[in-house]
Amino acid sequence: MAYTALGIMFPFGIACISIIFTITIFGIRRWWAVQCYEYDRLNPPGPRPLPFLGNIHQVPMDYQYKAFTEWSKVFGDLIFLRLFRKAALIINSTQAAQDLLEKRGAKYSDRPYFILFSELIQFEPNVTIMPYGDQWRLHRKWIQASFQDRAALQSYEPIQARETNRLLRALIESPGDFTAHLKRYVATLMMEITYGHTVTNLDDDEFIRLADRAVSGTVEAGSPAAALVDFFPLLKHIPTWMPGAGFKRKAFEVREYVRQLQNVPFAKVRNAMAAGIAKPSLLRTLIQDSNVDGFLSPDDEYNIKGAGSVIYGAGTDTTVTVLISFVLAMVLHPDVCQKAQAELDRVLGNGRLPELIDRDSLPYIDCVLKEVYRWNPPVPLCLPHKLTQDDEYRGFHIPGQTMIIPNIWGMTRDVETYPEPETFYPERFEEMDKLNADANDPRNLVFGFGRRLCPGRQFGDTSIWLAVANMLAIFEFRKAVNSANEEAELIPSFVSGTISHPRPFSCNICLRPGRTADLIPVMDYD
């Protein structure tokens, strides 16, 4: 009896399972076909996605901006992707970036939410990743008051002049350490303006140690494996002791570094204020302005600490990258360097060093700088924006919540605007009429777009110009030589990542004939 029942139930069970399995497979296939159909029909074009993975397997780990630029030859300037289930739109042209991110800024100014940074590392409050809203407006207002207000910018000129002076002396003393000197130049500008803190030596400066540890820790914690948590949020609950939870342990370690970066400089500024010795700084102003009857609310304290901790990370690496790219370009293109020096000599004679007021009289140096920005855009894929609601553009449907990735590198390679884009050729800007030169100034691209446009752009640009013009005034940049006194070959290359650092290289920075350290005014550094 029991055998008979089993004999009937077993095939019946198998049949049921097979039917359910077939229906499920059929359902998934049909669902996917509908998704693909919708995908093909409405969204901008892009490589065909796979079920579940979407296009993730097609996106290379390194130099993604180069792949997106290649893809644009097939799909055009808008490329729609699915990264697992998340939608992403790559923008490859300046026109589309302006149309969407600038003209429709109200919809395109949010940031994607990153569990890794916001929940695990807790690098918050952080204006660079903050959602578009009131808290972001408050932080922008604070940073803009410090970095865009004309009076504030002018008040930094003595600091910029002092640090340029110190940079030149350091380069004469130990030219082989040019990377460290350029970093110290920028780092001290950021620390001085944010906290009123002067950096004399990179290696033993507490503020720099705290900031570098937090910033580089955050970059390291953002490995591709760790980024999976943003696609599969359940991973954030994995216990830290489990194999595969290394990303979470690292994130917790970096969280502590971020806390210290937020707390230690804040406490020092507050103590200096109490002692009446605090130098003018962003933090001093914010603490003073938010102080009501000697009391700072926990909310204000939280926001002020966050605002301070972001500036160094956002402003240092980006600015240093441009300066190192400039040195690399000068070593590779001595003709450009000589032409810029001839302009300096013609305009200033050889009796004094350039100052910011000389900028308009030195148009070729501006062309050189524009070409440096274009040749190696420091943030090649910008920072991602997010679209808050569905949108239509050129007849395509772009779903709300799509991550928007402006391919700045690709835009600087547009052959219509910049023929032979890989050639370093500052004259391309001289050859444009004024209207085109202004419209195609790479500074319209490399600092991002719309309401999220970099608030430090003027300060970064003037700091770079000052260092560049002064270095050109007194130094020659040559290829390093080997023991047989032959120039070593130098092939420019850049590290793949959020910031496109030139790979380390050696070069020979020496005083120009007829220039001596006497040209550099004696200054009090305190």
Ligand code: HEM
């Ligand atoms: C050459 C130097 C610099 C470059 C190339 C650069 C580039 C960028 C880019 C591409 C963005 C993203 C814009 C977007 O999402 O559309 C950005 C954002 C930002 N930058 Fe810069 N930056 C530079 C210097 C600075 C400096 C000196 C500061 C210091 C204040 C700074 C502070 C910021 C901040 C706070 C944001 C986030 C803005 C937001 O999300 O609303 N940057 N920058």
